[in-house]
Amino acid sequence: xxxxxxxxxxxxxxxxxxxxxxxxxxxxxxxxxxxxxxxxxxxxxxxxxxxxxxxxxxxxxxxxxxxxxxxxxxxxxxxxxxxxxxxxxxxxxxxxxxxxxxxxxxxxxxxxxxxxxxxxxxxxxxxxxxxxxxxxxxxxxxxxxxxxxxxxxxxxxxxxxxxxxxxxxxxxxxxxxxxxxxxxxxxxxxxxxxxxxxxxxxxxxxxxxxxxxxxxxxxxxxxxxxxxxxxxxxxxxxxxxxxxxxxxxxxxxxxxxxxxxxxxxxxxxxxxxxxxxxxxxxxxxxxxx
Amino acid sequence: xxxxxxxxxxxxxxxxxxxxxxxxxxxxxxxxxxxxxxxxxxxxxxxxxxxxxxxxxxxxxxxxxxxxxxxxxxxxxxxxxxxxxxxxxxxxxxxxxxxxxxxxxxxxxxxxxxxxxxxxxxxxxxxxxxxxxxxxxxxxxxxxxxxxxxxxxxxxxxxxxxxxxxxxxxxxxxxxxxxxxxxxxxxxxxxxxxxxxxxxxxxxxxxxxxxxxxxxxxxxxxxxxxxxxxxxxxxxxxxxxxxxxxxxxxxxxxxxxxxxxxxxxxxxxxxxxxxxxxxxxxxxxxxxx
Numbered sequence: 318x319x320x321x322x323x324x325x326x327x328x329x330x331x332x333x334x335x336x337x338x339x340x341x342x343x344x345x346x347x348x349x350x351x352x353x354x355x356x357x358x359x360x361x362x363x364x365x366x367x368x369x370x371x372x373x374x375x376x377x378x379x380x381x382x383x384x385x386x387x388x389x390x391x392x393x394x395x396x397x398x399x400x401x402x403x404x405x406x407x408x409x410x411x412x413x414x415x416x417x418x419x420x421x422x423x424x425x426x427x428x429x430x431x432x433x434x435x436x437x438x439x440x441x442x443x444x445x446x447x448x449x450x451x452x453x454x455x456x457x458x459x460x461x462x463x464x465x466x467x468x469x470x471x472x473x474x475x476x477x478x479x480x481x482x483x484x485x486x487x488x489x490x491x492x493x494x495x496x497x498x499x500x501x502x503x504x505x506x507x508x509x510x511x512x513x514x515x516x517x518x519x520x521x522x523x524x525x526x527x528x529x530x531x532x533x534x535x536x537x538x539x540x541x542x543x544x545x546x547x548x549x550x551x552x553x554x555x556x557x558x559x560x561x562x563x564x565x566x567x568x569x570x571x572x573x574x575x576x577x578x579x580x581x582x583x584x585x586x587x588x589x590x591x592x593x594x595x596x597x598x599x600x601x602x603x604x605x606x
Numbered sequence: 607x608x609x610x611x612x613x614x615x616x617x618x619x620x621x622x623x624x625x626x627x628x629x630x631x632x633x634x635x636x637x638x639x640x641x642x643x644x645x646x647x648x649x650x651x652x653x654x655x656x657x658x659x660x661x662x663x664x665x666x667x668x669x670x671x672x673x674x675x676x677x678x679x680x681x682x683x684x685x686x687x688x689x690x691x692x693x694x695x696x697x698x699x700x701x702x703x704x705x706x707x708x709x710x711x712x713x714x715x716x717x718x719x720x721x722x723x724x725x726x727x728x729x730x731x732x733x734x735x736x737x738x739x740x741x742x743x744x745x746x747x748x749x750x751x752x753x754x755x756x757x758x759x760x761x762x763x764x765x766x767x768x769x770x771x772x773x774x775x776x777x778x779x780x781x782x783x784x785x786x787x788x789x790x791x792x793x794x795x796x797x798x799x800x801x802x803x804x805x806x807x808x809x810x811x812x813x814x815x816x817x818x819x820x821x822x823x824x825x826x827x828x829x830x831x832x833x834x835x836x837x838x839x840x841x842x843x844x845x846x847x848x849x850x851x852x853x854x855x856x857x858x859x860x861x862x863x864x865x866x867x868x869x870x871x872x873x874x875x876x877x878x879x880x881x882x883x884x885x886x887x888x889x890x891x892x893x894x895x
Contacts, residue, residue, distance in 0.1 A: 441822045461820065496816075503808050504821040508828045510864060511800060513883040518853075518860045519792050520886035527785075529890040531750065532793040533730045535834075537894075538827040539797040543887045545824075547880035555873050562868050564807075565861065571807045572858050575799060579851050584844050591836035594802040597809035598832045601818040605826075 319344040319480050324381035326374055326396050328352040328361040330443060331413050332387030333452030336366050338485035341454040351377035351400075360449050375403035383409050383477065390414035391552040394423035397435075409474040411436040415501060415549075417465040417494040419556035433471035436478040437494065439463045439501070440487060445544040458486035465494035502560035509550050510565060512543040608633040608769050613670035615663055615685045617641040617650040619732060620702050621676030622741030625655050627774035630743040640666035640689075649738050664692035672698050672766065679703035680841040683712035686724075698763040700725040700770075704790060706754040706783040708845035722760035725767040726783065728752045728790070729776060734833040747775035754783035791849035798839050799854060801832040 323345045325332040332350070339345040350367035351374045352358050361367045371377040378384050378400040386396045393412050404410070414420045417437050425431045442460040444451065462482040466475055479489045492500075519528060554561050578587045612634045614621040621639070628634040639656035640663045641647050650656045660666040667673050667689040675685045682701050693699070703709045706726050714720045731749040733740065751771040755764055768778045781789075808817060843850050867876045 441820065444823070460822070463820075499813075500817050500820050503811060503817050504825045508804065508825060511804060511861075512828060513880045514860050514864055515797065515800060515857065516883040516887050517879050518857055520882065522792060522856075524788075525886075528789050528792050529886075530893050531730065531752075531789050532890060532894075533749070534733070535831045536793045536797060538830050539801060540887055540890075541827050542824045543883045544891075545884070547877055547884055550880055551873060551877040554868070554876065558868050562865065565865055565868070567811075568804065568807055569858060569861050569865065571803050572800075572854065572861070575803055576851065576854055576858065579843070579847055579854075584840060587843065588836055588840040590806050591802045591839055593809065594804075594806040594832045595834070595836055597814075597818075598805050598829055601821060601829075602833075604819055605821070 318346055319477070319484050320383045321346045322381045322383075323348045324378045324384045324400075325350040325367065326352075326377060326384060326386050326400060327388035327392075328357045328367065328370075328449045329387060330447055330449065330451050330456075331440065332385065333361065333364075333366050333449035334442075334454065334456035335385060335387065335413075335440075335485060337452055337454035338457055339481065342484045342486075344481065344484035349377045349381065357449060364449060364452075366449060366452060374400040378404050378408070380405065381408060383411070383481065386410065386412040386414075389546075389549045389552040390416055390420060390556050393420050394427050397424060398427055407434075409434050409436065409477050411438050411478045413438060413440055414556070415439055415505065415553045416556040417463075417497045419498075421465070421467055421494055431467045431469045433469050434474050435467075436470070436474050437465045437467065438478060438482070439465075439497065440482070442487075445541050447546040447549070455486065457482065460487050462487040462489050463492050463497055464489060465492055465497050467494070498557050498560050502557055502564050506553055506557055506561045507564045507568065509542050509545060510554060510561065511568070512540055513547075513550070516540050516543040607635055608766070608773050609672045610635045611670045611672075612637045613667040613673045613689075614639040614656065615641075615666060615673060615675050615689060616677035616681075617646045617656065617659075617738045618676060619736055619738065619740050619745075620729060621674065622650065622653075622655050622738035623731075623743065623745035624674060624676065624702075624729075624774055626741055626743035627746055628770065631773045631775075633770065633773035638666045638670065646738060653738060653741075655738060655741060663689040667693050667697070669694065670697060672700070672770065675699065675701040675703075678835075678838045678841040679705050679709060679845050682709050683716050686713060687716055696723075698723050698725065698766050700727050700767045702727060702729055703845070704728055704794065704842045705845040706752075706786045708787075710754070710756055710783055720756045720758045722758050723763050724756075725759070725763050726754045726756065727767060727771070728754075728786065729771070731776075734830050736835040736838070744775065746771065749776050751776040751778050752781050752786055753778060754781055754786050756783070787846050787849050791846055791853050795842055795846055795850045796853045796857065798831050798834060799843060799850065800857070801829055802836075802839070805829050805832040 349369045440462045638658040651659045729751045
């Protein structure tokens with residue numbers, strides 16, 4: 318048993334999957350949960366993912382040893398402020414947001430300074446499907462979880478959160494928060510912006526009704542992340558706007574260069590760019606397989 | 607039996623898969639094949655996909671009732687010119703190129719006018735993997751094949767190619783060549799350009815060694831098509847440059863609008879764009895499922 322009493326605030330894909338994973342690992346004795354949306358609370362109850370679904374955040378966190386804030390990233394600090402007065406003194410709180418500098422900044426502002434018991438985390442898992450109905454016990458298995466310890470970090474709190482994620486099957490990595498945000502702007506946040514933008518552009522073309530039925534497997538995979546939660550991704554892009562904006566500028570610049578190659582019939586350069594990209598992706602696949 | 611003697615020029619993923627599909631459907635009596643690359647000829651021989659692998663295009667097409675040109679799209683007319691002198695008078699020739707106006711234009715120029723026995727086709731199937739070693743008999747099953755009949759089209763030739771693709775498990779659709787090119791610029795050619803450009807941009811960032819190991823499933827799917835054959839996709843973008851270029855301009859414009867929304871903190875507009883894109887993709891999924 319790693320945690321006696323766990324509280325999950327935010328009963329979506331991530332919160333639900335963590336509850337399932339810890340329960341199936343026998344790592345937790347009791348799980349309470351809260352979500353501001355009554356229909357999500359009903360889902361959690363019906364699916365038996367949470368032992369006790371509560372009507373207020375305070376009721377959910379009372380007696381909890383560990384509180385996991387699994388809400389869209391811009392709501393993290395609000396969720397923290399809502400439940401903090403009801404928490405035990407020795408509580409450990411962690412989050413699952415996809416951006417880390419913004420969360421640490423928000424928490425520092427709300428608490429005066431960064432509290433030792435707050436551990437910032439980001440599980441690199443999830444699908445384009447949202448909601449506790451899609452939660453699964455093995456969502457984190459063999460995935461990375463990034464923790465970004467801060468200057469006032471209590472090492473015991475950090476160790477607890479590490480063990481919890483390991484019990485869920487994840488591989489825990491520590492990283493500086495700003496470095497985290499730059500890396501995930503590149504591998505995750507920018508691709509979401511590109512995918513949303515591409516699908517929206519297509520949908521607004523004349524004759525788009527005829528376009529979509531002719532889309533094949535390439536389109537399907539390329540656009541998969543455009544089915545992700547707009548609320549969640551709005552929060553992420555907004556919370557990491559500096560890093561995402563810088564990369565978006567670079568991406569626009571690169572596309573303008575491709576446009577110039579096409580205009581000026583510099584086809585060998587275009588082919589060389591395609592070849593460089595394929596090689597880079599093959600190196601990536603070799604690293605992860 | 608739909609075809610007695612089939613010749614496949616270009617022993618890659620598509621040519622190899624069509625040969626396997628027709629053989630396993632019992633739709634062909636004999637398959638000969640040719641590829642300019644000796645190592646591909648060896649692969650075809652070793653994998654027993656082709657009955658007779660030939661050293662020249664002329665040897666492969668002699669006595670063939672149907673010739674399939676399965677080469678990168680800018681090499682289609684060259685492949686046709688190489689084998690035409692050795693073909694029977696009553697031969698039917700088809701291609702599998704991803705762009706159709708360019709192929710029809712090239713063939714018209716080479717032959718004086720569009721020949722009745724030439725049927726332009728495009729199977730909407732394939733993976734990012736190239737080569738006959740990845741060929742599979744069910745590659746076309748339940749996939750679309752677009753045929754773009756021209757003004758001198760012989761209806762018997764068109765019917766033969768239709769039956770061949772149906773025997774391979776595909777659903778055959780007829781369409782105007784220019785409309786085809788506009789649609790596939792949107793669903794296929796532009797996403798390939800975007801994916802190549804994105805991966806290349808990332809690979810050239812400082813610290814890209816640290817970036818790729820932190821890429822998750824979203825990155826993997828989004829960038830999958832950047833592992834496609836650079837030669838093949840160079841040909842496609844070049845052959846359909848007008849349509850792809852127009853869409854690339856629109857895409858750059860849309861990304862610049864997103865950048866402006868971020869600069870000016872118009873976050874509700876950004877969220878509305880994400881929501882529109884998700885709805886459009888859900889409509890697409892509803893159509894294909």
